[in-house]
Structures are given as structure tokens and as C-alpha cells.
Amino acid sequence: MNETLLIILYIVIALAVVGLLIPLFLKGRRSKEIYSSTRDANDPPVTGAGGSTALQDRPDTAVPAEPAAPPEAADVSDAELLDDLAGLETLPAIETPAAVEGRLVRLRARLARSNTALGKGLLALLSRDTIDENVWDEIEETLLLADVGTGPTLELVDALRARVKILGSRTPGQVQQMLREELIKLVDPTMDRSLNVARHDSRPAVMMVVGVNGVGKTTTVGKLARVLVAEDKDVLLGAADTFRAAAAEQLATWGQRVGVPTVKSDVDGADPASVAFEAVKAGIEQEVDVVMIDTAGRLQNKIGLMDELGKVKRVIEKQASVDEVLLVLDATTGQNGLTQAKVFAEVVNITGIVLTKLDGTAKGGIVVAIQKTLGVPVKLVGLGEGADDLAPFDAEEFVDALLN
Template sequence: MNELLLPVVFVILAIAVIGSLIVVLVRGRRTPPGIYPSPRDADDQGGAGVHGATSTEVLDRPDGTTTDVLVPDDLSSLDEAPPAPGLDTVDPVQGRLARLRARLIRSNNALGKGLLALLSRDRIDEDVWDEVEETLLLADLGTEPTLELVDALRERVKVAGSRDPAEVRSMLHEELVKLVDPTMDRSLATQRHADRPAVVMVVGVNGVGKTTTVGKLARVLVADDKDVLLGAADTFRAAAAEQLATWGARVGVPTVRSDVDGADPASVAFDAVKAGIEQEVDVVLIDTAGRLQNKVGLMDELGKVKRVVEKHGAVDEVLLVLDATTGQNGLTQAKVFAEVVNITGIVLTKLDGTAKGGIVVAIQRSLGVPVKLIGLGEGADDLAPFDADGFVDALLN
């Protein structure tokens, strides 16, 4: 009898040993280096993702309805806890301008090089001044600023009676800086109020890169040690909210968005600011849908977004994103947006040192609004505060 039971006992023991080994191996598995749960995975599992734990809250909309949005449970931990694995290291703001300036100097700058070549000739006659004027107009400087600059240079060159390239460059630098106007206030209104965060809306036409700009601006603010929350109010483009959430997750910034396609953008913006107030963040950045300036209905809707957000308090900044390569077309866009939402600053992208550099002057003259941020590339940290003197110095190499 014992001889018959012995093989059965061996089989049972073997199965038990194999089962134990499997359990140990499964429990011992680890996520491969560099692969971390996405924010959406963490949210679905009710755990903490790269931007902290989240929960679904019912937020009251200004029209009396409600919406379910994913909001962070705690943003204060972002200040105290070390960065979660996989978060980007953000470049300091101060170093960015120098890098962008160096890139501008290396670029094919038709404006600065063309002017210096013309003004350094042995003989400067009317033909040369006509060429200078043409160069400035091609650079999108605008008619009035062009005539001002040419008249000022004519007088200075005549009085100095010099053709020394260094002296001519100095004159040109001084006159261009005057046009770019270093006295304009280019600071961003991102200081938290006593009882609520600063609110920044980003607007513009289709295809200028608003969502990308919001993501890059979030990095600028994170580098400045600010707690930021993003609001995905571009509800028309299917991938916009996901794209914005990805930008935020890279630097530990949460995003408030609607799970309903085509949701009311004003309600989403309202919810984002409300979440920012509840979480006591420093800045709420609101991404809006791109819209053509000649579409009255869409522009009216943009005005509605701003009015609804202002139920929480005044919007501190309305930044208009413009593509520098569009030239004078950008002026038309800017004027219409300024009428609808009162633009406070310009973000000029693709300012790569080509003949379009003069658009900085033209826009500021037209709107009385400063260029506050510039971008010269597609890198995550290729956005920096605008500096008039540094910009002109780079143009003239």
C-alpha cells in the first residue's frame, strides 16, 4: 500500500515546488528601465501616475449643468517630493535666450546682413537708400517704421561721414533697438493672487502651434518653480487634449480635460480654473481651439470662453501665438483677435532669422502689444522670453 502511495506523493511534491517557483518569478518581475505607467494608466487604476493621484470630481458649470473631470488629488506634493521617474529635466529660463540667440546668429539672416552690406559701401547714394528701404519692407518691418529707420540712418550717416563697418553697425543697432522698443513691459503676469491662481489664455489661428506653445510655456513656468495646471479647452481637435496632457505629464503638470468629444470649451476652461483654485496652484494655462479670424461664430465663441473664465476673476494674460513666417498676414489675424479678447502679449514662433524678423516691430506698432516670447525651433525648451537688445544684436551678428 505504501509502495503505491509513494509515486503519488512525489508527483504532489513536484507540482508544489514548480508552483512556488512560478509565484516567486512572477512576484520578482520588475518594469524594465525607462518604461513607466502612463498618466492615463495610472488614472484608470486609481493609482498615482507621473502627475500624482487623481480622482473624478463633479464640477459645477456656470450654466447650471455639471461635468465629470479628472483632477489631481494633491499638487502640493510636487514641491516636496522628488521628481517621479521619467520626468523631463527642464532647461533653466536664463540659459534659453542665449541658446536661441546663438541659433539666430548662425541662421541665414537676410535682414541684418543685407543692411550692413548696403551701408558699408564706399558710396551711399539714392539707389543704396532705395535698396535699404526695400530690404526693410521685405523683412516685414512695415511702411511707417521703414521710413522712420531710413530717415534716421540717412541723417546719422551724413553727419558722421563715415563708412567704417563697425560704426555703421553701431548706428543700425541703435536705431533698430529704438524700433523694437526695449521700454515695453514684456514680463508675464503669472504671479498668483491671494485667493486664486493667475490665468493665462493662449489663442491663435489654426496650425500655428498653440497646444505645443502651451506645453513649452508650462516648462518655462516649471523652470521658474511655479505650480502649473493645464486646461484643455481645445475640444474640436480630437488629439488636442491628449497632446496637451502628454506635454504636462513630461514635467509633472496635471491637465483638466473633458472626456466628451466636442464638449463646450468655455465649460472646460471654467472647470480648469476652478480646479486650479481648489488645488491652490500658481498658474492655470488654458489652451483654446484654433480658429480663423474671419469666422465670426468661432471668434464669438472665443469671447465666450474668456467671459466664462472671468466668473472666477480677471484673466491675467491673453497670449496670441503667431507664425513669424506668415508676415503681414499675421497683422490681420492679430487685429481681429485683439478686438475679441484683448490681447496682452505675442508669442512669435519660427523666428529663425530669415527676412521675416521685422514682423516684431510691425506687430508691436500695430497693436501696442509687446512680443513676450519667441521660439526658434521645435525642441521642447525652444521657447524663451523676448529681449529687444539681444534680438537686434543677433540679427546684426
């Protein structure tokens, strides 16, 4: 009896133990299945602490997430450049200079607006029914105020007196035609106003640009480079103005705008003759058409500076002839420009005049005075601050602009 009870007790205990083990077994199997279902066949096995490959049933093991879908491509046209790209240096776009013909039309219109006092004043005086000595005195005064000069004024008045006496009665059309013809004679269309910019003897033409301080020499060189580029010339610039701060950089900027190289010194106060020499040397080596040398401004009464200008010219001539020496004058200075021109002509052989700021003065007669005094033609005129506001001088265009 006791043995039977003992057996029954063992069976009950065994069933209880089995009942406790079955849930644990099922829980472990379920956890294994869940872990396996989250792993891809290509996933690497998890390495246990001992280095063997084993499945780790750890509650803190992160389940790999599905990769997020890539965002839609943004519209790059609205994107801003990153800060680290903002400082990248970009080459300036090369400009296309305006054609010379277009400049002449534009400059004539500007000249007509700025110099009408001279032309209209003379036409009004000559159109009077009776021209007595008082009228001729007024005509002389008008010409002198326009900086035509004493000699050219008397020459023009004498010619007009003779023609008025012959005509007798005059219509407005006859007066304008008569005045136009006499003014053109005075400006002298027979003078050679062409620039010497043709290669010769297998060397480039060399041009020097001179003048006093503040007349716009460097700007004139830059504008003239544009004129020559528009005429399909291969140009090289020489920054021999080594005294004025940033003059070389200013010239180089003008050159970059039209794709023209500039020879300059990185040393402040360098010898201008040396820079000019190197520029001409580079021009010969590169077989360019024209080498343009920008010189420092100098007062005409400073003997040392004027002598230095002569030195620059002599140094250049050791390897090439100087074919063109352009004197830049500010038209608003009037008769003072004549004094400057005389001194520069004594130091270097001036071959042509560039009149700047002609649109800012009613004294267009300075053209006549300079040509009569020096026997040197006005070759270029500047009428404004624009890059293309420089054009070849034409006697008939100039007179027609004066008479509007």
C-alpha cells in the same frame, strides 16, 4: 524391516520439504531488509488495501528518489521580463526643463543663423563709400522684404539718413554700432515683456492662449508650462480646445512630462467655456500659481468662432480675472499675421505675442510690425521643435542676433 524403510522415507521427504522452504524463507527475509533499508524513519507507513498498516513487498513499488540538488541561482540581470509583465503601465519620468538663461543663449545662436540676410544686408549697404538715393532705396526694400512694415521702415531710414550725414566718413565698426542702436529703438526695449503669472487676491493668475489653426498653440502652452516650471511656478493646464481630435491628450502629455495636471473633458465637442471654467475652479481650489487655458484654433474671418472665444473669456471672468492673453502667430506668415492679430485684438484684450517658427524665416522684422501696429509686445519666441525651444523675447538679444 518395512517399518524401518517407511521411517527412512519420511525423513527423506521431511528433509526435502525443509530444503525447499529454507530458500523461500531466506528470500523473503532479504526482500524485507532491502525494503526497510530504503525507507526513512520519518516515512509514513504503507497502508494496505484493507486499511491496516502493513509492509507491502510489491515488485512494482517505486523506491523514493533522493531530492535533486537545487540548481545554481541564475544571473537575474540578464533575465527577460515575462510576457504578462510586458503590458504593465508605468508612469512617465518627469523631465527637468532647461533653465531660461540657457535657452536664450541657444535661441540667439539659431536666430543669428536664420536672419543674417537682414542684418548683413543692411550692414553691407551702409558700409559703402558713397550712399546715394539708390542705396537708400535698397535699404528700404531690404527692410520691407523682412516684414518690418512701411511705417517702421520709413522711420528707421530717416534716422539712419540723419546719422550718416552727421558722421560723414564711416568705419565698419561705426556702421554696425549705429545700425544696432537704431534697430533697438525700433524694437523698443521699453515695452513691458514680463508675463503676468503672479497670484493675486488669493487666486491664481489666469492665462489664455489664442490663435488661428496650425500656429502651434497647444505646443506653445506645453513649452510655456516648462518655462514656468523651471521658474518654480505651480501650474495647471486647461484643455479648452474641444474641437481638434486628440488636442486634450496632446496637452495632457505635455503636462505629464513636467508633472503638471491637466483639466479636460472626456466628451468630444464639449463646451470649451465649461472646460475653461472647471480648469480655473480647480486652480483656485488647489491654490496653484498659474492656470493656462489652451483654446481651439479659429480663422479670424469666422465671426461665430470669434464670438465663442469671447464667451470663453467672459465665463472665466465669473470667478477670476484673465491676467494674460497670448496670441500665437507663425512668423513665416508675414503680413498675414498682422491681419490675424488685429481681429483677435478686437475680440479679446491681447496682452502679448508669441512668435513661433522664427528660425524658419528671414523675416524677423515682423516683430517690429506687430508691436507698432497693436502696441502689444512680443513676449516669447519659438525657434525650433525641441521641448525647450521657447524663451522670453529680449530686444537687445534679438537685434544682436540679427547683426550676428
